[in-house]
Amino acid sequence: MKEIQGGVTAAKGFEAASAAAEIKYKDRTDMAMIYSQVPCRAAGTFTTNVVKAAPVKWDQNVVKNSEYVQAVVVNSGIANACTGTEGYDYCKTTAEKAGEVLHIPAEAVLVGSTGVIGMQLPIERICVGIDKLAAVKSDTIAAGTDAAKAIMTTDTCKKELAVTVEISGKTVTIGGMAKGSGMIHPNMCTMLSFVTTDAVISKAALQKALSEDVKDTYNMISVDGDTSTNDTVLVLANGMAENEEIVEGTEDYARFAEALHAVNVGLAKMIAGDGEGATALFEVNVVGAETKEQAVLLSKSVVCSNLTKTAIAGHDANWGRILCAMGYSGAQFDPEKVDLYLESAAGKLKIVENGRAASYSEEKATEILSQPVVIATADMKMGDAKATAWGCDLTHGYIDINADYRS
Amino acid sequence: MKEIQGGVTAAKGFEAASAAAEIKYKDRTDMAMIYSQVPCRAAGTFTTNVVKAAPVKWDQNVVKNSEYVQAVVVNSGIANACTGTEGYDYCKTTAEKAGEVLHIPAEAVLVGSTGVIGMQLPIERICVGIDKLAAVKSDTIAAGTDAAKAIMTTDTCKKELAVTVEISGKTVTIGGMAKGSGMIHPNMCTMLSFVTTDAVISKAALQKALSEDVKDTYNMISVDGDTSTNDTVLVLANGMAENEEIVEGTEDYARFAEALHAVNVGLAKMIAGDGEGATALFEVNVVGAETKEQAVLLSKSVVCSNLTKTAIAGHDANWGRILCAMGYSGAQFDPEKVDLYLESAAGKLKIVENGRAASYSEEKATEILSQPVVIATADMKMGDAKATAWGCDLTHGYIDINADYRS
Secondary structure, X not given: OEEXXXXXXXXXXXXXXXXXXXXXXXXXXXXXXXEEEEEEEEEXXXXXXXXXXXXXXXXXXXXXXXXXXXXXXXXXXXOOOOOHHHHHHHHHHHHHHHHHHXXXXXXXXXXXXXXXXXXXXXXXXXXXXXXXXXXXXEOOHHHHHHHHHHOOOOOOOOEEEEEEEEEOOEEEEEEEEEEOOOOOOOOOOOOEEEEEEOOOEOHHHHHHHHHHHHOOOHHHEOOOOOOOOOOEEEEEEOOXXXXXXXXXXXXXXXXXXXXXXXXXXXXXXXXXXXXXXXXXXXXXXXXXXXXXXXXXXXXXXXXXXXXXXXXXXXXXXXXXXXXXXXXXXXXXXXXXXXXXXXXXXOEEEEEEEOOEEOOOOHXXXXXXXXXXXXXXXXXXXXXXXXEEEEEEXXXXXXXXXXXXXXX | OEEEOOOOOXXXXXXXXXXXXXXXXXXXXOEEEEEEEEEEEEXXXXXXXXXXXXXXXXXXXXXXXXXXXXXXXXXXXXXXXXXXXXXXXXXXXXXXXXXXXXXXXXXXXXXEEEEEOOOOOOHHHHHHHHHXXXXXXXXXXXXXXXXXXXXXXXXXXXXXXXXXXXXXXXXEEEEEEEEOOOOOOOOOOOOEEEEEEOOOEOHHHHHHHHHHHHOOOHHHEOOOOOOOOOOEEEEEEOOOOOOOOEOOOOHHHHHHHHHHHHHHHHHHHHHHHOOOOOOOEEEEEEEEEOOHHHHHHHHHHHHHOHHHHHHHHOOOOOHHHHHHHHHOOOOOOOHHHOEEEEEEOOEEEEEEEOOXXXXXXXXXXXXXXXXXXXXXXXXXXXXXXXXXXXXEOOOHHHHHHHOOOOO
């Protein structure tokens, strides 16, 4: 497996487009399209929020019932959530319009929306946008990158990644783009991730590979603990790599799953690191836990703790907040066994030994915590299970963005 | 029942004291004592955090095993959490010193600590502080108020409250003081609450009345979702009101429980309203839920949502965030039935009707949200159950306080 340049247009036969449709923003692109030259198998995972946005409902239906999909239409600015039957009808209109322009069935069109909740989409501008998108779609790397930019809301940078892997003598490419910065606590969030691959793979194997991987990737990130109404991860596989069909339980499946994981975990970390107002990506490793479930609870509790997140923002090795967050996670452990390490490009320090302060230099700790990627590792010394979660620091920037987002 | 002036010294026979002991702060009081002229029955509820501070462990043991208690010694500045056996030994030394000075058994002394995690107490200064406290304790209202001030950390105001209630022809008084501003998500936090009463009441009835009431009071508030290592609520009853003994299941018990609730809910709301950096108390009522459990999940999810809290800070009626938070609460409901109201001293507005935006004035909504107490009421239209939770807005002040708390 190796990382290559690009995102959703990296895999063979995939095209992308972006357009400025004035959905809510002015002077920027706010619609994107992904199109495959041939029909694709699709897999998806979606928010578990009881309040599901209209495009989530549309896509759940398409992924379940359509044998093939061939395009995805996405807008930023308005989430099309809490919009009733009118909102759902707009998804249908969007798919019908795209189907008409692209000469494919409406049932082969997935849709995605992200932005403010409760507003209706300006459907006429959406339709004009689809005409523009269809006219400019292209299989260039730049087209993929521009699409990744068009789906941003409070994101400060585009998020895309691609890898190749050899499967049955053929080079299979998997590429993806994602957006997400606030309302990020995916439990399959306003997280959208679109992954494309030219692999030949059965629909069942594709869904399984995705469903298993989101648990260790998107579902292990949190910016603010708010699980969105719109979280969507879609994978489209168009088969143009011409490998032997990948089915579950094979070595090829394992190789594909590993490559898919590389794309998913990369995109997930980009989302966490670009959390609203964030100045640092905060990675929390829990090792030596009794069970995987406990390791997950412990690591997620730490990345979600506002007090820990503000301590990271302040470059303050206030480790008591980390132990406190583990303590209320719901996992059982012996606090007096815990060792805790802080690590970054500036070095690594043991901060806590057996639940109590180790002797360390506060100055060095502050230096470590001043880097753009900060890693905390807690050794529970209870067993062999481990998990990793990703979050970010909590800063004045988050307050600025969210105390006045709608205006 | 009526509210009267005062706090922990309002009930007959209770004295209080405060002293500056330089535990961590300079130029302010940082130790407090509560003392009863006669032995008291005691009840307590404590943090459910796996990482429990040493004073929590000490008090759990005292409440369970000592027939009577007679004093409480509290320090602010250092939490005595994650301090190992040394920390626990300091609790014992504190109780022994207080016992010696007050001429009562060490087992009749409760202790409380709040502040930074992981530092050891300066036990010599604690002992000097106890001498000072014992020398100045007094049953005046002012002594109680000064004690309430001495236990503050990032609190911006002292929190105390007292009520009287007639029970079997006698006037029973219940008064309390509390502190708490950050790391507040009690699940019996760095929340400490001390309630005193002169009621004659059985130990079992006292514990039952407290345990049942914390569910609807302290456990329904959240500042930052971080459940502390130190949360403690203690009630001391010294019997000096000379009423007939209150036992469970009687009308007297109901009257006492109602008065205790008034003190607990009042103190809990003061804590939520004085959350770190807060400019508003945010009350969330959920009505029409299917079950009490669901109403609790829904209301707590909203007060805990960072996005909702920042919207309140911005005086922005971004109701989609409230529906979103209810959606990921874990409770099941029909989003398309929900009505949502916003209310304050400036008026009341229906914001959402059947899950969609109602027609309302954004200007009026902003006016409502600009008040120091903001109330959101969600009608789920599923049943008759209800719950109320209290939180606060999330502001730049919270970041200022917590990105640099230890320094």
